[in-house]
Amino acid sequence: MQYIGYMTAAYIIIWVAILLYFLNLAKREKDIWEELQGLRATLNRGESTPQDNV
């Protein structure tokens, strides 16, 4: 069991870092898609009624 604490710490750091990066990436993607859908809808409304303020 020599140095098992160091190994555990290294493995935890790797998994936590990768998990946090993935969660951050998923959040960025979700925000972008929400904004994109909103803007697309705005743009489509603008095309159907040109007088509308876009």
Next chain:
Amino acid sequence: MRRPYIPAFVFGILALIGLAIAPYMALMYAGMEKDMGFAQKIFYYHVPSAFMMYIGFALCAIFSALYLYKKDKKYDIWALCSAEVGLLFCTLVLLTGPIWAKPIWGTWWVWDAQLTLTLMLWLIFVAYMMLHSYSEDSLQSAKFRAVLGIIGFLDMPLIHYATKLWRTHHPEVVRGEEFGLPLDMKIAFYFCVLTFLMLFLAILFKRVSVEKAHDELESIKSEIRDRKAILGQLGSD
């Protein structure tokens, strides 16, 4: 509607399977090194992370050169995403290395050539990401980043051959014929490298899909601004 991104999904599934088996390969299948004990097991994740760092930064340099040559935005997107994923693995290398060094060398860090050059590489790509985040002129930022990505790449051969060029503390782990690990350790090591490669590709393709969506968002915003300007002009006429 959200586009399914098949490469990220396929590599993600393969990475998950690999990640489920990798701890068994590293902890149970591979034998225990008698002097370093469990600290040696860090090697199975630390070295593959270093390989993925090399691949990420090498891809960044290749796409940067292509961007400078062809001026096509898609190469800038790939270079940016490769740099970000490379930086993630470089950070893992710099975090796990000292955890191995503390019990083996008795210190967390030494300023030897290989470690210092890796830290320099990390700083170069942190600067690269900051240039992307804080620059207002995206075209000029892309050019500067492309040059920085190529400069960063030049640091990598120095890191890889540092143990040959200078006297360093860092062990020569994988160097062609000198790769003298027992077979069980070799198999576990190559398995972890393959798993990390799947993980790297899954993250890279996912990151590229996010960046493409971001690019699309920016172009729609720009289109809306143009329409507003035209409507404003019509209104004033």
